Amino acid sequence: MQTQANLVALGTIVRREIARILRIWGQTLLPPAITMTLYFFIFGNLIGSRIGEMHPGVSYIDFIVPGLIMMAVIQNAYGNISSSFFGSKFGRYVEEMLVSPMPSWVILTGYVAGAVVRGLMVGAIVLGVAMFFTQIRLHHVAVTLTTFLLTAVVFALAGFVNAVYAKKFDDIAIVPTFILTPLTYLGGVFYPVSSLAEPWHTISLANPIVYMVNAFRYGLLGVSDVNLYAAYAVMLATAAILAGFGLYLLRRGVGLRA
Amino acid sequence: MxxxxxxxxxxxxxxxxxxxxxxxxxxxxxxxxxxxxxxxxxxxxxxxxxxxxxxxxxxxxxxxxxxxxxxxxxxxxxxxxxxxxxxxxxxxxxxxxxxxxxxxxxxxxxxxxxxxxxxxxxxxxxxxxxxxxxxxxxxxxxxxxxxxxxxxxxxxxxxxxxxxxxxxxxxxxxxxxxxxxxxxxxxxxxxxxxxxxxxxxxxxxxxxxxxxxxxxxxxxxxxxxxxKLDVETFVLDVAAMPAELPQVDGVRLTPVDAHTLEAEMSRTHDLNSLFAALSARGVTVTSMRNKANRLEELFVRLVEGNHGKAA
The missing domain is CATH 3.40.50.300 (P-loop containing nucleotide triphosphate hydrolases)
Structure with a gap:
């Protein structure tokens, strides 16, 4: 009975999140389509055609497709949950959930699922855009899907933690601007980290996005700069740590309950 | 149980x-x-x-x-x-x-x-x-x-x-x-x-x-x-204020302005003696109402009493 009630509550949050994504599609779905079209056109088509192959049989535009999809997923999963959850705090309607019997894990799972859905929508849009510029290959379906899901979950959880601590809208813009974007650009989206000289190569391996981008690239193209097991270990460990921390924050009511 | x-x-x-x-x-x-x-x-x-x-x-x-x-x-x-x-x-x-x-x-x-x-x-x-x-x-x-x-x-x-x-x-x-x-x-x-x-x-x-x-x-x-409310206050609108207010046992009369009187009395006190005294002075009461809601009076009294204790 309780399981059934929790599933209804979970479904309610996910449905509400999807309704929000679609209601403000001009802010949630359109910008990544425009940005990624520009990336593909400028970096992939104009500049990429002069760069040559990044790996045997892999052109530059093919090389950046997985990275750009991951970049869009990371930014949108993070942005969706941080703005939605902080918005619910700011507008006080988070109280609708806090006064209900719904357990903390349902709230967290519901918001993360909403963010993953937005990641999936945006990923599909970017994939669609990419198809105008190159032929998409799919080397390993399971790796592609699990990497996509784990990456979206990790950054949704990170966005949730950010939203819990945020006290004003500026606080949810700071992390994406000053941490997420640099880490993404330095995460092997536009270049193979294996091409970096030391110590930059080793330093790059401390960036979890390197593992996500490369695992996803392996899934699509069959090439990667990092060991696949190491990539899964990093993604699973990060997801577990952030999920535990997010649940702790919700149960303690940090930033939510007086 | x-x-x-x-x-x-x-x-x-x-x-x-x-x-x-x-x-x-x-x-x-x-x-x-x-x-x-x-x-x-x-x-x-x-x-x-x-x-x-x-x-x-x-x-x-x-x-x-x-x-x-x-x-x-x-x-x-x-x-x-x-x-x-x-x-x-x-x-x-x-x-x-x-x-x-x-x-x-x-x-x-x-x-x-x-x-x-x-x-x-x-x-x-x-x-x-x-x-x-x-x-x-x-x-x-x-x-x-x-x-x-x-x-x-x-x-x-x-x-x-x-x-x-x-x-x-x-x-x-x-x-x-x-x-x-x-x-x-x-x-x-x-x-x-x-x-x-x-x-x-x-x-x-x-x-x-x-x-x-x-x-x-x-x-x-x-x-x-x-x-618990033992006294209440009535507000009386009068046609004209007398030069001197009458003395009525158990009632405290206070002029508020030229046409308004306040009468504070015990809840058990009858109003007849008040009206009789006012009539004797030629005061015409045009309307009357309770000054405050009964609960409000008690509320203010209790809270003020509590503040007095705290002070």
Missing amino acids: SAPPALDVRNLTKTYANGVQALKGVSLRVEPGDFFALLGPNGAGKSTLIGILSSLVNASGGEAEVFGRSIHRDRGGAMQLIGLVPQELNFNQFETPFDICVNQAGFYGIPRAVACGRAETYLRQLSLWEKKDVASRTLSGGMKRRLMIARAMMNEPRLLILDEPTAGVDIEIRRSMWKFVSEINRAGTTVILTTHYLEEAEQLCRNIAIIDKGSIIENTSMKRLLA
């Missing part, structure tokens, strides 16, 4: 991070089916108490049970029984009233088909059905208040907590809201009400607690409390 009380609060304390002690060992019992008034001046601790009961505020100590279910040990079970109408608007202003109600039911695990039926029932009862599909930010202030009542009813709570639900609402809407809540109470829902409109508390509530500076200073039935 007797049924557990609707609300049993024992020695509840709350000290905020800034050191403010909002509740200093509050104990309170509300019986099932009661219409209970929780009154107190601003900053007395009412909202903190309600916040703890609805799990929006973490208590520092003490215990509270809702129909025998601890809000600490069985939070989910206790919250399932509570409906809250908060003081501040706290719904998503971009969502429609229908979605707000249906989503709220969803958070309580109520299947969507059932939730849609309930949303229609309560939105109709609160005269909001015509507005069910508009963005709630476009509703008037009174409609927004009624929407929060409809939302609180979605889990059909056994204990409905109303935290100043009529603040800033015009008299007509306020009366329609009280009619609805009275019907809910008659149907068996226990209601706890905080309000600054004391005449409403007097009319609606059977039992009352007054909280001040984090402590309960009075907790009794409305009848017993009102019986």
Whole structure:
């Protein structure tokens, strides 16, 4: 009975999140389509055609497709949950959930699922855009899907933690601007980290996005700069740590309950 | 075995991070089916108490049970029984009233088909059905208040907590809201009400607690409390003020302005002697009214007395 009630509550949050994504599609779905079209056109088509192959049989535009999809997923999963959850705090309607019997894990799972859905929508849009510029290959379906899901979950959880601590809208813009974007650009989206000289190569391996981008690239193209097991270990460990921390924050009511 | 009380609060304390002690060992019992008034001046601790009961505020100590279910040990079970109408608007202003109600039911695990039926029932009862599909930010202030009542009813709570639900609402809407809540109470829902409109508390509530500076200073039935009021003040509008006011045993007459007198007297004192004395002086009384609501007089007296003790 309780399981059934929790599933209804979970479904309610996910449905509400999807309704929000679609209601403000001009802010949630359109910008990544425009940005990624520009990336593909400028970096992939104009500049990429002069760069040559990044790996045997892999052109530059093919090389950046997985990275750009991951970049869009990371930014949108993070942005969706941080703005939605902080918005619910700011507008006080988070109280609708806090006064209900719904357990903390349902709230967290519901918001993360909403963010993953937005990641999936945006990923599909970017994939669609990419198809105008190159032929998409799919080397390993399971790796592609699990990497996509784990990456979206990790950054949704990170966005949730950010939203819990945020006290004003500026606080949810700071992390994406000053941490997420640099880490993404330095995460092997536009270049193979294996091409970096030391110590930059080793330093790059401390960036979890390197593992996500490369695992996803392996899934699509069959090439990667990092060991696949190491990539899964990093993604699973990060997801577990952030999920535990997010649940702790919700149960303690940090930033939510007086 | 007797049924557990609707609300049993024992020695509840709350000290905020800034050191403010909002509740200093509050104990309170509300019986099932009661219409209970929780009154107190601003900053007395009412909202903190309600916040703890609805799990929006973490208590520092003490215990509270809702129909025998601890809000600490069985939070989910206790919250399932509570409906809250908060003081501040706290719904998503971009969502429609229908979605707000249906989503709220969803958070309580109520299947969507059932939730849609309930949303229609309560939105109709609160005269909001015509507005069910508009963005709630476009509703008037009174409609927004009624929407929060409809939302609180979605889990059909056994204990409905109303935290100043009529603040800033015009008299007509306020009366329609009280009619609805009275019907809910008659149907068996226990209601706890905080309000600054004391005449409403007097009319609606059977039992009352007054909280001040984090402590309960009075907790009794409305009848017993009102019986404590031994004097009342009448305001008399007179055609013209006499040169000298008459002396009437047991009545203190005070001129307010050229056409207004205040008469303070024991509740058991008859008015005939006052009117006779005024007539003898040639004073024509054109109208008369109670200076203040009876509960308001007691409330002010109790709170001022408590402040005097504290000083």
